[in-house]
Amino acid sequence: MLQWIDHYSPGRIVVPKSPLQYHGMSQMTGVPNARLVEHKRETYGGVLGLSNSEML
Helix, strand or coil: CEEEEEECCCEEEEEECCCCCCCCCCCCCCCCCCCCCCCHHHHHHHHCCCCHHHHC
């Protein structure tokens, strides 16, 4: 019920995974959360329509 994932900050870590397994479906794998500013350009530029200079 545990799996290893590669996290951007602490490196390789162990996280719990779901004990549920459904017939014919692959097991879901965990992924690390996004960095704080990872989606900044997409959110501020794409959604809010801000230019690069306005994002600073």
